[in-house]
Amino acid sequence: MKVLELVAPSEFVISEKQKPVPQAGEVLIKVACCGICGSDVHGMDNSSGRRIPPMIMGHEASGVIEEVGAEVSGWNEGDRVSFDSMVYCGKCEHCKRGETNLCHHRQVMGVSCQEFKRDGAFAEWVVVPSLILERIPEGLGFEEAAFTEPLAVALHAVNLVQVKKGERTLVVGSGLIGLLVIQALKRAGAGEVVAVDTDRKRLDLALKLGATGAYTPDEDSGDEFDIAMEV
CATH class of the missing domain: 3.40.50.720 (NAD(P)-binding Rossmann-like Domain)
Incomplete structure (x- = not known):
């Protein structure tokens, strides 16, 4: 698949990457739209220090579920979705208290570096845990739905x-x-x-x-x- 990859500060390339495969609890989304956050701009030029190349950015997105992994319920191929940018486990004490932003196993899609790193949606496809999905209502377009996170x-x-x-x-x-x-x-x-x-x-x-x-x-x-x- 094609991705827009940050390979150095202020330097993007369109790269070919292997299409991801959803694991248990995940779905594969065909990306329809992805917004450019202000933090993406600051990350691109390395002024924030939170985007360490190489990485795939993009965390304000919408699309269609193309494949459903094992242990996923309530979601089907063809569902139109958006999603949160914060990936959390849903099982630790912080998650049980609703403090998902403090989850010890958290990742942030297309945003954070090092142990929090997870590929974002500047790509043709992206894998997302079903925990963070949001269904797009009928009549709402993909461009509007990409505003879900902001x-x-x-x-x-x-x-x-x-x-x-x-x-x-x-x-x-x-x-x-x-x-x-x-x-x-x-x-x-x-x-x-x-x-x-x-x-x-x-x-x-x-x-x-x-x-x-x-x-x-x-x-x-x-x-x-x-x-x-x-x-």
């Missing part, structure tokens, strides 16, 4: 602040996650959602997606807020 990040952030109806909120940063947070705050009942960013084009998009105000850091709105989020 959208989950934004929703988790909004759930943590427990916004109350009508509260005035400030979102510092209008990248992808910030734009998703803005929309989630509106859906959660926030009265005002004000965006802050250094990029005027991002602020214009924030307004288009529901922000009630938009400012650069050198502008003073004179407003006070109940909640401020930096993303």
Whole structure:
């Protein structure tokens, strides 16, 4: 299969790799779409230190199950799916407490290095544990479904602040996650959602997606807020 492989900082090549085979508890997914995360950009140029070549990045993806491994139930060939980027065992004490991010056996698809390394979805196919699959609803396209992972990040952030109806909120940063947070705050009942960013084009998009105000850091709105989020 063809993969987009990071072979050195800021250097990608299209390589031929053996098509993976799902093991027990895993499925093989034919990748339809894979997003480029901001962390992929920082990983590509080695500014974050979290992407050590050679590796296959990509952790915001969607596709179709092509093969189902042993001991997998509830999933079938042809199912349209997205998935979390965090692979966990589901059996250790951390997993049993819902702290899957602390699993001693965790891997992060296309993100982490050394013992946490696992190939990501910048490839024609990817193997994924059935534990982290999410079913794509009817009517939702693959491009939209590839937003599942970053959208989950934004929703988790909004759930943590427990916004109350009508509260005035400030979102510092209008990248992808910030734009998703803005929309989630509106859906959660926030009265005002004000965006802050250094990029005027991002602020214009924030307004288009529901922000009630938009400012650069050198502008003073004179407003006070109940909640401020930096993303």
